Amino acid sequence: MPIQRFPENPLMGPSDVKPSRPDFEVVCAFNAGCARLGSEIVLLLRVAERPAHGPDELVAPLLAPDDVSRGLQVLRVRKDDPDCEAIDSRMFKYKGRLYLTSISHLRLARSANGKNFVIDEVPAMLPEVHDEEFGIEDPRITPIDGKFTINYSAVSRHGVATALAVTDDFRTFERRGLIFAPDNRDVSLFPEKVGGHYACFHRPMGAAFGQQDIWFASSPDLLHWGEHRFVCGCRPGQWDSLKVGAGAVPIKTESGWLAIYHGADHRHRYCLGCLLTDLEEPHRVIARSNEPILAPQMDYEREGFFGDVVFTCGALVETDGRVVIYYGSSDEHTCAAETTVQELLATLES
């Protein structure tokens, strides 16, 4: 096994997080982006909350589309309402429209050792604009040009888009708008320019042919993206047969860009694997994990809000090659596992 889970796992869960308001409960604290801030390690957690509700009703917390300044509102429908159609723990349909059962914001957690975290009592970023009607999710943090560049999923009735924000200190965040229109998530910004342009992996999710593949794009300014190139798709019959998406910030190695990505199979089991791509043409795949580097195995990975899921939004690399992957388990908890660049590269030799 090229990877060792932290014995302290899960590091954090919903019971460790104070709700953003007294009538909400925290149901998930997971899929964190990570960064080094001074001597600390900070995680930007995705915290999903929902209002207290009775057993016979479904609730959807959301921004009021006609007046986002009113803050979060709650749609309540009875489960036996003929206009209501339950889907899974994450979503339901009402009058033909899709709603989420929880709404996510981003919350900061700080640690000196990367294992014991102190979680802020208030959100770092709350949904606050139209494109964030149903929440903000799955932040990735890339230090670029002396700032922390954060991309996250902005979910609304229009779909799942990707938004950008920047911060110096994780106290104030400047929103820079949508960098990818819906549906597009799992954006992973490279830590440096490639061929004179900023670079990223992204994951458009099209309706025409139903593909959920990883693509590469470049940008002169981090805000406008183009020169899209297909990177890799799903592999029938394998662990990543249904969908793939980039996760942690790509790691520059002598062999190429090393990316830790997630793949799901047709049973919606999410695993992590590696992708090695060309240093100068990062859309060209050199190697790819035949087997996952991390698969749901522990109880906290197999059971939870949405079970059988390991999913990463970030990893920290030490100068000695040690890598700590922070990952969400069962869409509920935050965990970590340790490996090295060398071990990850070794898994790609066949």
Add this chain to the structure above:
Amino acid sequence: MPIQRFPENPLMGPSDVKPSRPDFEVVCAFNAGCARLGSEIVLLLRVAERPAHGPDELVAPLLAPDDVSRGLQVLRVRKDDPDCEAIDSRMFKYKGRLYLTSISHLRLARSANGKNFVIDEVPAMLPEVHDEEFGIEDPRITPIDGKFTINYSAVSRHGVATALAVTDDFRTFERRGLIFAPDNRDVSLFPEKVGGHYACFHRPMGAAFGQQDIWFASSPDLLHWGEHRFVCGCRPGQWDSLKVGAGAVPIKTESGWLAIYHGADHRHRYCLGCLLTDLEEPHRVIARSNEPILAPQMDYEREGFFGDVVFTCGALVETDGRVVIYYGSSDEHTCAAETTVQELLATLES
């Protein structure tokens, strides 16, 4: 009626176009972009072709993905093959993958009067790169910075993306790559910069919430796009209840940007309507057609390769306000209709 069809309609159809190779037949010549080139009016037609085939087989012409230099290949499957699933006249599934029954290229047609066209005997642009495996479709032409900027749908196994090409003379075309990753089509570039940036409407087509809405984006260089903003969506119960997409190049008027767009309802009936948006913030909708300005009515609009469709990729505006809309009918023929900017604006006053 604010709009008059040309009595010569349809102006062109498949029987007027020479196939690109002797074993192919032309099935559609439609959805043309238009421009003025010197004293001529040129249309860049979408020409769909398919190989001759027997009544018991389905055929999919395509680029060989492992070697596009071999040119078009043909996949032939028997209709009674258990791996084969017919969908409609445009597509079928084989072994779980979607294929198109025809492949489109772009063909130039020239006219002195905008009604009688001479069609080139050879294609202007053929599919030739991976992203064009299943064809290139629905070109829009925008004169920008002294060049003709052409955007078109690039269709492949990865979905429907939008590509850019530029030309000075419609003889040679320079491909500039994908400007929108799949699924995204119906891109309409503004004829001038707005707020210092190039601008466009585009139509992402997401799988998450199933939206097919019109969005606005801006670009510093025509190649990289961002600052995505929702413009307008489908309207339940109306003529544009299922999908909407921008068509002709937006027309600058004193009242705002006037865009002619298509909408489809749940019976897949495609009509044309108008959108008026703010001059400085073109994502802000000022007015929108409650009724179509053009709906399938004539035989050539109601019957054909895919009936009950009018669809535009371009219109020409005279300095006196006269507008000639070129449009595809029933996904098969090329037609035109005449109106004025004033008449179109008048339809938007309610």
